[in-house]
Amino acid sequence: MTRTYAPETGTVPWSPLVAACLGAFMLLVDVTIVMVALPGITTDLGMSFTGGQWLLDGYALALAALLLAAGSFADHTGRRKVYLAALAVFALASLACGLAPNGGLLLAARVLQGAAAAAMMATTLALISATYHGRQRGIAFGVWGGVNGAAAAVAPVLGGLLTEHLHWRAIFLVNLPLSLVAAWLTLRGVEESRLPGGARLxxxxxxxxxxxxxxxxxxxxxxxxxxxxxxxxxxxxxxxxxxxxxxxxxxxxxxxxMLDLRLFAGRSFSGIMAGAALLMPAAFACLAFTSIWLQQDLRLGPVMAGLALSPMAASSLVVSVASARLLPRLSPRGAVGGGLLLIGAGAFLQGLLGAHSAWTALVPGLVVTGVGVGLAVPALSSAAMAYAPPQRAGMAAGTVNTVRQLGYALGIAGLGILYQDGPEQGMAAYAALNDVYRASAITGIVAGLLVLVAVTPRGRPAAPRA
The missing domain is CATH 4.10.860 (DNA Excision Repair, Uvrb; Chain A)
Known part of the structure; x- marks a missing residue:
């Protein structure tokens, strides 16, 4: 039987909420925390540029490829059970990453980490939805969303601090105590929940x-x-x-x-999915190559490299919080489409580097991109559910997260071609990075126009669902 909490019981019980939010925080931090540590990892383990790409892509790809399947499995097997198992696997994979003696074992552990992260992402929101009701559910969803935003803001700086003052291996080992706390809180305060019925996977x-x-x-x-x-x-x-x-x-x-393709028959739903897939390469995939330029060409340390990227995370966090109050009537179409156009504009501003540019040249573009991210990302899940039938709301939310992570993995791979080809053609690193930014700018602008054209102005309102 699932424990639930009625609106009149007062404050939100913290144990189940913290348990779910800790898992969400860890898995989202690990998507990007490796970026700042990447130069140190590849140097220590003698990995190639391609190997470094796979350290980012292996995790994101496993997360994207298994997310829908993990959600379906958890719905029928038991979300608490799957979440606890995923925490255990995530902790063991993190330990393997932290102790890996070579690039091959590190990559294998990163893929396993991503697989566990898929199960964690698929169950955290479902556990909150099954545990809280009424007003407390809204509060819990708000806290969960804030933690998601904080993870993106903290990751570059946290990665820099751990890498510079301890070692790059610490970015993985820090997951061990957090996983233990999340597991303890889950055992203490979360009861099992699952969907009725016995549909096959x-x-x-x-x-x-x-x-x-x-x-x-x-x-x-x-x-x-x-x-x-x-x-x-x-x-x-x-x-x-x-x-x-x-x-x-x-x-x-x-x-x-696991994915009802009839959802894509709706032009608006397809437009939102396209926007979600293209947002990640436009806004985030380019940051991996920015980190390499900051550390290898500008000779910044990991902490300064993380801080140099923080204007984007800070502005996105501020806008995502403020927009809910200041722009309550902004439609999903306007939030996602307008946000993508701003992301494209921000990438264009970042792609104006010269031979003597310092890291500060990135700040205006990072801030504009962050504003776009703050508008678009919080609206994606609600937009996907707004243009899906009510009985497919959970599938729609899972699909938008899947295409986002897949877009990130493919963005790293595609933009890596541009960045790698530059030096081979005698280009300076900043010129190759400008090409990456221009490609990101085109991607963001095209995605924004696509959303504004394809998505109808009004959709069915939908609250967050697991």
Whole structure:
């Protein structure tokens, strides 16, 4: 039986909420915390540029590929049980990352970390939804959303502090005590919840989607190293195409698809999904290469590199909090579309670097991008649910998170081609980084226009759901 809390009981019971928020904080911090530590990791372990890309992409890809499947599995197996198991695996994978003697083992542990993160992301919101009701549920969702924003703001600076004052291995080992606290609070204050019924898992969809996403990302990364005509590039891209076709067939014909493709028949829903997928490469994927430029070319330490990126996180956090009060009537279409246009403008401003530019040249563009992120990201889940049938609200929310993380993984791979090709063609690092920013700017502007054109001005209002 699930423990619930009525609105009249007073303050929100903290134990279940903190348990869920700790897991969400850890998994989201680990998406980007590696960026600042990347130069130190690749130097210590003798990893190539491609290997460094995979440290970012392996985690994001596992998170994206398994998120929908993990949510479906948890709904039927038990969300508390899956969350506890995911915390244990995440902690063990973090320990393996922190002790990894070489790049291969570190990458394998990062992928395992991402798989556990998928189960954590799929269950944290569901646990809150099942535990709290009425006014307290709204408060709990607000706290959970604030923690999500704080994770993005804290990650670069936290990564810099741990790397510079301890070691890059500390960015992984810090997850161990946090995981133990989250597990203890879950055991102490969270009761089991699951959906009624015994529908089978969509194993065909899980396998084909994972293969398609992994092969596509691998092919893009190999294209940067070997070129588009090389077998190392063409084979995985062909595998991705076949797996994607198989996934579409499986979801169309399966009795219990993890992704109901009929959702995409709605132009507005498809527009929101496109915006979600393109937001990540436009706003976040370029930061990985910015961190490399800051540390390798400007010779900034990890802490200063993290602080140099913080204007974007700070402005996004301020805007996301303020917009709920100052712009309560802003439609999902306006928030997501307008936010993406600002992200594109911010990327364009960042792409004006010269030979003698300091890190401060990035600040105006980072602030503008952060304003766009603060508008668009909080609106994505509610927008996806607003343009989906009520019975598919949970699936819509899971889908938007999936395409966001997949967009990040593909963005790292695609922009990495531009950044890697620059030095090979005799370009200075700042010029190659300008190309990355221009590509991000075009992506953001196209995505914003796409959302504004495809999405209808009004959708069905929807509250957050698991």
């Amino acid at each position: 969509d194993r065909a969809g899980m396998v084909t989607f994972t293969v398609a996403a992994g092969a596509l990302t691998y092919g893009l990364i190999e294209a940067g190293q070997h070129g588009w005509a090389a077998g190392q590039t063409l084979v995985p891209l062909a595998v991705a195409a076949v797996a994607l076709a198989a996934f579409l067939v499986a979801e169309t014909r399966g009795a219990n698809p």
